[in-house]
Amino acid sequence: MNNATTEKVIPTIALTEGAEIFEYSKAADPISSGATPRIPVKTFSPELYASGETRVVPLDLSEELKTDYPVTGPSVLASFVRIKSGESITTSADATSEFFYVIKGKGHTEIQQGAIEWNEGDIFALPGVAAAVHHADADTAFYMVNDSPLLAYLGVEKSRNRFQPTLYTRVMIMTELERAKNDPNAGKRSRVSVLLANKNFGQTLTITHTLWSMFGIVPPGTRQLPHRHQSVALDFAVEAKPGVYTLIGPELNPDGSIKDAIRVDWVKGAAFVTPAGYWHEHVNESGADAYVMPIQDAGLHSYLRTLDIQFYLED
Template identity: 50%
Template sequence: MNSLTAPLQNIDVINAERDAEYFEYSKAANPISAGLISRIPYQNFPSSLYDSGPSRVVPLDLSEALGCEGPATGPGLLASFIRLNAGDTLCLTPTATSQVLYVIAGQGSLGQGSCSFEWEKGCFIALPGMESVQLTASADARFYYVHDEPLLRYLGVAPTRQSFSATLYPAQKANAKLREAADDPRAQDRSRVSILLGNRHFPQTRTVTHVLWAMYGILPAGSVQKPHRHQSIALDFIIDCPAGCYTLVGSEIDENGQIRNPTRVDWAPGLAFVTPPGYWHAHFNESDSEAFLIPIQDAGLQTYLRALDIRFS
């Protein structure tokens, strides 16, 4: 008998086959439709979670709904609010490759390894994940904070090298760059008024880290950002907005390019909300004032995988 097809009887082979399973293709190729894995849920997280009380990190945890080890806000990302009262220090130690902080309010200093600098309201900070981060506040502070620990937890890995160094995007410079984009005569013809934060170490993706994308945007008064979709999850944070700003989200668009049976998310300053990957979403500002938002996504990784697939209606 051909040795390649002869039955194998030794105990090592029996043990090696113990975990093997086989599925007919149609019953396994779409685990969401089959109910094997959950959809990423819509969820809002209000500013009341962090607007008072002691210094702390507040994870925006959806791990139970996602059916994954927690905490996690999406399959590969965790968003949190941080409150840091004047005179206090917090140590951040995620097992992550990438971290992004936005300073909602306050001022203070940061240290990671041999790097240290001061921060204030409106700054963005990108950090690698191999060394702990010390945050100290000289005035009461609040942060929006996203990192990729859930991705590494799922893969069962830990970072072995830093792909970039701690990077500060000062508020004054970020605001000036955003205003420059808004004042461009061609801005009204573009799909959005925003800037993407980049890092010179990632020229292919032009993203803030190799995993994370951070966009700083304006939704002009009386404007509509038409329906669009992408395969990255969006962890959106509303910096500031007047009444009359909202997002519509849904899984399908009609023949006129409008979202069918949408879920509405009304904006409020300091609100965070989840936009699931692959879902159509549109932003509306029905007021006479500008609104400001930050979507943070795993689009650095998706762009590198050539899978981001941004589409507009």
């Protein structure tokens, strides 16, 4: 008996039919050439979750970014979640990191590891669970961000948890933010804010190994000077009165203003996208404190040493 196995030979034509070769200058910068789409400045209204049935509303830019899976940035997907009082909803993402900010409401989330109780203003991070069942004791809304586009792009599935479910209560966050606000050097800093971190990620100092989260205040009558970084920012306006806005653009003028800036006016409960590499500054011309919460893929960029954060500093 012949026990030898027969190996399948792939025809040479099949091995070469997908191959392409470009002259260097025609492919070295696929963003400028248009092969890689630019990330747009985009705003998502709180009207998307203000009323109606219990549901998840993906903030999907897959058409703009030419993907066949939902994205808000190349490696991150943001969604609004609405849960009517007394109802529940299950979320499940093929992701390694999930971020939830409780815009309003109260309730609890059931996962394999146990239950997480939450209230308005709380934040919790999950390590990409198979299913999370969110129960609302009052009308509830979440701002939810995960890294599922990164896994979809790589063609992989999560194999293990990198951290345990973690809760950051509103009291914890606001206590530390007040301390940062009252620091004598606060006025000299680019942002008056706190960064949420996890003890497992001592190299990146981020909330997960891929995601980064800031919670900041823009006091009335202030301008927070421009900075830029290579992570995309999915900003959420926690609190804002008319007259608060962000200016965004790829270049600075000699005086430190943003050249041909796009103005994004803050609306409480709205989200907006700040593209990677764009300068951006926050301005508060209202008479009240404004609060902002950006979520970025800066955990990944920090580990890759590609964040390249830069600050404009006045003389």
